[in-house]
Amino acid sequence: MYKPHIVILGAGYGGLMTAARLQKILHVNEANITLVNRNDYHYQTTWLHENAAGTLKPEHTMIPIRDVINQDKIDFVIDDVLLIKKEEKKVKLKKQEISYDILVVGLGFEAETAKIPEVCEHIFPIENLNNARLLREHLEYNFAIYANEENKNAARLNIVIAGGGLTGIEYAGELVNRVPALSKEYDIDKTQVRIINLECEQSILEGWNDSLVNYAMNSLESRGVEFITGAKLIEAAQDVIVYEKDGDRIEIQAKTVVWAGGVRANSILEKSGVSTTNGKAEVRSDLRLIDNDDIYVIGDCAHIHNPETNTAYPATAKTAVEAAMVAAYNIKAQINGESLISFKAKKKGVIASLGYNDAVGVLFNGRKYFGWKAALVKKMSENRYLFQLGGMNLLFKKGRFNIF
Ligand SMILES: Cc1cc2nc3c(=O)[nH]c(=O)nc-3n(C[C@H](O)[C@H](O)[C@H](O)COP(=O)(O)OP(=O)(O)OC[C@H]3O[C@@H](n4cnc5c(N)ncnc54)[C@H](O)[C@@H]3O)c2cc1C
Numbered sequence: 199m200y201k202p203h204i205v206i207l208g209a210g211y212g213g214l215m216t217a218a219r220l221q222k223i224l225h226v227n228e229a230n231i232t233l234v235n236r237n238d239y240h241y242q243t244t245w246l247h248e249n250a251a252g253t254l255k256p257e258h259t260m261i262p263i264r265d266v267i268n269q270d271k272i273d274f275v276i277d278d279v280l281l282i283k284k285e286e287k288k289v290k291l292k293k294q295e296i297s298y299d300i301l302v303v304g305l306g307f308e309a310e311t312a313k314i315p316e317v318c319e320h321i322f323p324i325e326n327l328n329n330a331r332l333l334r335e336h337l338e339y340n341f342a343i344y345a346n347e348e349n350k351n352a353a354r355l356n357i358v359i360a361g362g363g364l365t366g367i368e369y370a371g372e373l374v375n376r377v378p379a380l381s382k383e384y385d386i387d388k389t390q391v392r393i394i395n396l397e398c399e400q401s402i403l404e405g406w407n408d409s410l411v412n413y414a415m416n417s418l419e420s421r422g423v424e425f426i427t428g429a430k431l432i433e434a435a436q437d438v439i440v441y442e443k444d445g446d447r448i449e450i451q452a453k454t455v456v457w458a459g460g461v462r463a464n465s466i467l468e469k470s471g472v473s474t475t476n477g478k479a480e481v482r483s484d485l486r487l488i489d490n491d492d493i494y495v496i497g498d499c500a501h502i503h504n505p506e507t508n509t510a511y512p513a514t515a516k517t518a519v520e521a522a523m524v525a526a527y528n529i530k531a532q533i534n535g536e537s538l539i540s541f542k543a544k545k546k547g548v549i550a551s552l553g554y555n556d557a558v559g560v561l562f563n564g565r566k567y568f569g570w571k572a573a574l575v576k577k578m579s580e581n582r583y584l585f586q587l588g589g590m591n592l593l594f595k596k597g598r599f600n601i602f
Pocket residue numbers: 207208209210211212213234235236237240241243244245246247277278279280304305306307324325326364365368464466496497498499513514515516517518549550551
């Protein structure tokens with residue numbers, strides 16, 4: 199009997215959910231499954247802004263992969279993926295090379311470096327748990343130095359967030375909650391701290407309904423966040439950033455610049471010669487590459503066309519999880535010679551958290567949510583994901599029950 203080797207690259211929202219589904223729906227005799235990931239843990243990417251602000255411990259964001267997968271059914275390999283060799287049906291990892299019959303690519307995103315100003319070594323992206331931790335440490339280090347130095351350097355307490363989309367706004371919300379405690383810890387007057395959000399469009403949360411944008415801005419401004427819209431970050435040196443607004447070059451003294459100005463799909467796709475749109479793999483509606491029947495691409499790596507809007511589905515955790523379900527179903531169908539189904543996202547909306555117990559967003563029925571109600575809906579959807587992934591055990595270990 200044909201027993202294909204299924205290899206899943208990446209244990210993020212998409213990859214780990216594909217593995218969890220496949221171990222449920224495939225019998226051990228039907229396929230060999232290998233999951234490859236850089237770390238022995240999965241991290242909740244949607245919580246990274248909290249780790250980067252220091253409002254959530256990194257341990258809470260980590261889920262040991264061995265807690266989710268059944269190792270009798272899935273071989274778990276900790277390694278770095280370097281290249282996909284489509285023609286040879288092999289994947290080059292740092293420590294070895296592995297062959298596949300069916301491949302699932304769920305390697306996520308990376309910061310859009312092409313958009314980052316030239317002097318970029320002082321910019322902190324929020325891409326993974328390690329750089330989220332680095333940003334938190336950098337903030338604390340600067341507060342500590344400021345508290346101890348004789349000639350106070352205000353740049354240490356000025357934090358610039360470049361980008362007013364979902365990540366930038368969620369990070370601002372967490373940071374503004376963290377600053378009072380951090381200032382107290384280091385005997386610093388909290389009014390000396392500036393959190394500045396730079397957005398190159400005329401409004402933050404571009405494309406969102408005006409009432410949601412206004413709510414988010416008012417909530418964050420009332421807690422001390424400064425917004426500068428129509429402003430493009432063009433330089434970031436050690437102590438100063440420069441942005442352009444209405445043709446003028448304006449400087450801000452700042453030692454912390456957070457990049458929330460855009461992400462792109464993992465560049466391994468392009469390096470591997472996969473055909474892409476804006477860096478994302480072009481897939482058919484069944485989530486296989488347009489020119490390959492054995493490679494599925496999901497999550498932020500995939501450009502999945504939405505025929506209703508004639509655009510790509512948004513790169514969100516929800517899209518990644520829903521795509522994982524479809525990919526797992528289709529892999530089983532492919533093995534059994536049955537028809538494959540098309541991906542169609544359930545319209546679930548999107549919610550931006552604005553710090554502890556505040557959020558704003560819209561749900562599938564078009565209904566808008568503000569404040570603690572929106573925060574509650576977001577927590578419920580995060581809990582639902584944890585339950586889907588690892589049942590009651592994982593839900594109770596990692597779930598968010600701090601409702602009020
Ligand atoms: C701060 C922040 C807040 C967000 N908030 C929301 C939100 O509220 N709602 C929402 O829907 N979306 C949100 N998103 C977007 C969401 O996190 C992504 O769309 C989602 O994580 C994509 O899932 P994925 O499976 O494609 O990739 P990921 O979840 O990023 O997983 C990729 C996996 O691949 C691994 N990997 C990467 N490269 C390699 C390699 N070379 N070798 C081995 N392993 C590798 C990584 O370690 C990781 O485990 C947010 C993103 C950020 C950064």
